[in-house]
Amino acid sequence: MFKLSAHNxxxxxxxxxxFITFITMAYILVVNPTILxxxxxxxxxxxxxTIIATLVGTLLMGLYANLPIAVAPGMGLNAxxxxxxxxxxxxxxxxxxxxxxVSGIIFLLLSLSPxxxxxxxVIPQTLKxxxxxGIGLFxxxxxxxxxxxxxxxxxxxxxxxxxxxxxxxxxxxGLMTAAILxxxxxxxxxxxxxxxxxxxxxxxxxxxxxxxxxxxxTLPEGLLVVNPLTAIQDVLQYGLFGxxxxxxxxxxxxxxxxxxxxxxxxxxxxxxxxxxxSDRALLSDSTAMVVGSMFGTSPTTAYVESASGVAxxxxxxxxxxxxxxxxxxxAIFGPVVQAISGVPSITAPALILVGALMLQNIKQIxxxxxxxxxTAFVIIVIMPLSGSIxxxxxxxxxxxxxxxxxxxxxxxxxxxxxxxxxxIQLFFL
Numbered sequence: 001m002f003k004l005s006a007h008n009x010x011x012x013x014x015x016x017x018x019f020i021t022f023i024t025m026a027y028i029l030v031v032n033p034t035i036l037x038x039x040x041x042x043x044x045x046x047x048x049x050t051i052i053a054t055l056v057g058t059l060l061m062g063l064y065a066n067l068p069i070a071v072a073p074g075m076g077l078n079a080x081x082x083x084x085x086x087x088x089x090x091x092x093x094x095x096x097x098x099x100x101x102v103s104g105i106i107f108l109l110l111s112l113s114p115x116x117x118x119x120x121x122v123i124p125q126t127l128k129x130x131x132x133x134g135i136g137l138f139x140x141x142x143x144x145x146x147x148x149x150x151x152x153x154x155x156x157x158x159x160x161x162x163x164x165x166x167x168x169x170x171x172x173x174g175l176m177t178a179a180i181l182x183x184x185x186x187x188x189x190x191x192x193x194x195x196x197x198x199x200x201x202x203x204x205x206x207x208x209x210x211x212x213x214x215x216x217x218t219l220p221e222g223l224l225v226v227n228p229l230t231a232i233q234d235v236l237q238y239g240l241f242g243x244x245x246x247x248x249x250x251x252x253x254x255x256x257x258x259x260x261x262x263x264x265x266x267x268x269x270x271x272x273x274x275x276x277x278s279d280r281a282l283l284s285d286s287t288a289m290v291v292g293s294m295f296g297t298s299p300t301t302a303y304v305e306s307a308s309g310v311a312x313x314x315x316x317x318x319x320x321x322x323x324x325x326x327x328x329x330x331a332i333f334g335p336v337v338q339a340i341s342g343v344p345s346i347t348a349p350a351l352i353l354v355g356a357l358m359l360q361n362i363k364q365i366x367x368x369x370x371x372x373x374x375t376a377f378v379i380i381v382i383m384p385l386s387g388s389i390x391x392x393x394x395x396x397x398x399x400x401x402x403x404x405x406x407x408x409x410x411x412x413x414x415x416x417x418x419x420x421x422x423x424i425q426l427f428f429l
Contacts, residue, residue: 002066007315014068016188017314018322021070023194024350025305025323026341028054028072029330032297035078039086039093041296045224048217049295051331055324057288057300062320065280068310069262070323071288074254074301076388077247081298085243097224097293098231099240103247104290104299105228111282116252121274122412123260126365127396128273130376132261133362134383134392135304140355141384146344147171167345170200174349182311182353190312190350197346207343210335217331224296249425250390251299253418255285257393258302265358266310304389308350311357371403394422 004010033046041049050073057071085096110116144150148167153159162168174197181189201207225231235244259282263275270276281302288300309319330337340346362380366372378399383392398419404411 002316002318009315013313014318017309017312018319021309022326024308039082049297053292058324060284062317065277066317068314068319069306070303078298098234099243100293101225101231107286111286126372130379131257134380136355136358137384143348143351147348170345254390255302375400
């Protein structure tokens, strides 16, 4: 079913990769409900909705698309949902969920059409490679900040934190262990490094388990969005067209960019530049977005942390199925998952190392052509500094056709179309 031999992998390696992906992205089980709680959604509801959306998208990605890519509510998208829509527009969270639902339906329809698959095929190689490198720096910077190795500074914005702190020391030990095992080509090296970090964190008291290890999930308010007509009416009544457009554009390119980046890392890009089973992958993601909105969470997206599982050898949908099953277990073992994912020194080493691995891809960019080099530079710099993958992608799509127009080189019409849409989204929405 998963064609393991054709992808030169094994069951053990795929399960290990799935475990690593799960550990590196399990923080979403804590962070997403916390952010959505500021919008008024009960934390228990948001926790269960996060798991359901992740389970649907990730299992579809594994069983239907056979790709090692996990799907979950997107960081940044949840902040936009809470602080821009609910707080900024002063609307009930149920209405904001209607915006997500309508966006998901549009996303689903686009996924059933050749437009999104065609988009992956027409994205220039420089954009693909720069997006991969930019995402690498983005997740590496995330790991460095999570661990306290990098901290905010009024004068320089970012500076080195206290390297003598227990969190930083454990992170550095885990990182060097992971790097050494990777150099030695030890299968599952990332997992072993994370286990070592977890043991050290437990010894010094950073990793603590409560007396309650099992807690059954609940859905206090049941389904929050059911009727498509009611959802559309909410969007029309409050004039939330900008929210719909923003969610559609950001999720489309965030997901597409992440899938291309992870696919490139896993060697799953076809000779024509398309991702294997991309049509099924896009349908899996959009379905999760619709289901998630019904239960009470912000839009889903393909998760860049999937690259950590790919770095550990994950190549097929068995990796995603493993991730999905672990999230299902997390619904019961919520206290344990929250304890592990709440210790940055355990997950940070994997994020930093994966960032280094993903950055290797930029060597294929045509740096001698400044139009290509400048576009790549903009994407790679903006992603980590702005803290937004989607913003880096947006600037890349705007800059690239301008550079090529100056050179009088042809660019696919879809690139011009999305450059205009991204310009509108960035500067007016």
